Amino acid sequence: MLESLKKLLEKDTMKVIGLISGTSCDGVDAALCELSGHGVGNLKVKVIAYHSEPYSDALKKKILDISNPKAGHTDELCRLNFRIGDSFSRAAENIIERAGLPREAIDLIGSHGQTVAHLPPRTEIGPGSTGHVQRHGSTLQLGEPAMIAERMNVPVISNFRARDMAAGGQGAPLVPYVDYLYFTHPERTRAVINIGGISNMTYIPKGAKIESVLAFDSGPGNMIIDALIQRITQNKVHYDKNGEAASKGQVDGYILNELLKHPYLKLEPPKSTGREEFGATYANQVFEWGIGRSVKPSDILRTATDFTAITLADAYKKYLLAKGPVDEIIISGGGAMNGTLMARMKREFGAAPIALSDDYGMPIKAKEAIAFAILARETILGNPGNLPSVTGASGLRILGQITPP
Ligand SMILES: Nc1ncnc2c1ncn2[C@@H]1O[C@H](COP(=O)(O)OP(=O)(O)O)[C@@H](O)[C@H]1O
Numbered sequence: 001m002l003e004s005l006k007k008l009l010e011k012d013t014m015k016v017i018g019l020i021s022g023t024s025c026d027g028v029d030a031a032l033c034e035l036s037g038h039g040v041g042n043l044k045v046k047v048i049a050y051h052s053e054p055y056s057d058a059l060k061k062k063i064l065d066i067s068n069p070k071a072g073h074t075d076e077l078c079r080l081n082f083r084i085g086d087s088f089s090r091a092a093e094n095i096i097e098r099a100g101l102p103r104e105a106i107d108l109i110g111s112h113g114q115t116v117a118h119l120p121p122r123t124e125i126g127p128g129s130t131g132h133v134q135r136h137g138s139t140l141q142l143g144e145p146a147m148i149a150e151r152m153n154v155p156v157i158s159n160f161r162a163r164d165m166a167a168g169g170q171g172a173p174l175v176p177y178v179d180y181l182y183f184t185h186p187e188r189t190r191a192v193i194n195i196g197g198i199s200n201m202t203y204i205p206k207g208a209k210i211e212s213v214l215a216f217d218s219g220p221g222n223m224i225i226d227a228l229i230q231r232i233t234q235n236k237v238h239y240d241k242n243g244e245a246a247s248k249g250q251v252d253g254y255i256l257n258e259l260l261k262h263p264y265l266k267l268e269p270p271k272s273t274g275r276e277e278f279g280a281t282y283a284n285q286v287f288e289w290g291i292g293r294s295v296k297p298s299d300i301l302r303t304a305t306d307f308t309a310i311t312l313a314d315a316y317k318k319y320l321l322a323k324g325p326v327d328e329i330i331i332s333g334g335g336a337m338n339g340t341l342m343a344r345m346k347r348e349f350g351a352a353p354i355a356l357s358d359d360y361g362m363p364i365k366a367k368e369a370i371a372f373a374i375l376a377r378e379t380i381l382g383n384p385g386n387l388p389s390v391t392g393a394s395g396l397r398i399l400g401q402i403t404p405p
């Protein structure tokens with residue numbers, strides 16, 4: 001084994017950087033944390049610094065272009081892999097600068113990369129469906145780890161999703177394993193919800209056993225809202241800050257009802273989704289449809305915001321609450337900052353107490369980055385990082401690939 005990795009194993013406490021850019025394509029979230037302890041209830045996470053490195057408009061556009069199956073070119077994909085790797089290594093560099101630490105202080109980096117395609121194994125549900133079931137899904141995250149290892153001289157764990165998919169899983173969501181390690185409580189049943197581009201939820205019954213954790217993507221997060229406001233403002237505004245634009249609109253009941261018929265919402269977990277189902281193509285359809293029915297743009301935005309809140313609440317009631325009372329709901333992700341979305345969620349969720357992950361030591365903007373720092377350490381320790389009950393994989397697997405320093 002590599003000497004540097006051997007030394008790493010001897011450390012009780014590791015300083016690990018987690019890096020991720022989610023489906024929102026807003027930029028790289030980085031978290032530097034100190035990790036110690038093993039297993040449920042014993043894992044200790046101390047967040048030293050976190051930082052978001054926004055993508056330039058040009059890079060964001062290239063990523064969205066390449067994510068469109070009809071527009072992708074292989075040479076562009078190839079270049080983007082290194083360019084995104086460069087953005088990720090800059091995010092890592094900036095976070096150690098922010099923390100005032102030298103490179104040598106960092107033990108490990110976990111990099112999720114940028115998803116450009118995620119095709120889970122399941123019966124095709126789109127128009128023109130053949131009902132064909134793929135045996136394996138496939139997924140592609142860009143952000144060349146060699147670029148990060150080269151710049152930082154730190155071992156990098158990357159490509160976390162592939163192994164779970166090779167084992168027949170959805171390759172997603174992966175954060176639930178971390179939720180299980182970190183949020184399991186002996187007496188309190190918790191629902192942990194992340195509202196990124198897509199929303200996902202993890203159900204952790206009190207004193208959870210690994211197989212009793214349930215998690216899945218509930219559907220859209222900010223994805224439709226972002227695409228709509230970009231369309232409405234001709235790309236001048238990238239997201240609905242605090243939900244202000246939506247708060248000025250009214251819900252169109254007819255469109256809301258139609259949106260709630262989306263076939264993804266009827267699939268039983270395990271399930272995961274992405275830009276393929278709720279991305280710009282879908283948002284454009286919603287927009288055109290609204291305009292065609294003479295619905296005002298601000299009303300379309302409000303309807304999409306409420307749609308997102310309702311899909312979250314419906315999934316919560318149907319799959320989590322159905323198992324018994326939930327004591328705490330813990331929210332993270334950029335969507336937690338959308339006041340209109342949060343207000344509608346609170347209404348839909350009823351009496352259940354909703355808190356932000358900040359109150360649990362995980363800043364809402366950094367939670368997913370922290371999760372990939374934790375997953376990287378699990379890989380180095382030889383522990384699995386997937387939850388077969390969640391992804392549908394045929395068993396526990398050690399995730400990721402190692403790029404040495
Ligand atoms: N102040 C805010 N008000 C409303 N929405 C916000 C705010 N800040 C971030 N967001 C939303 O959060 C999204 C980014 O969330 P993030 O958790 O990074 O998602 P992802 O993991 O998909 O990248 C943005 O695209 C935006 O829609």
Ligand SMILES: [Mg+2]
Pocket residue numbers: 021022023024025026027029
């Ligand atoms: Mg993001």
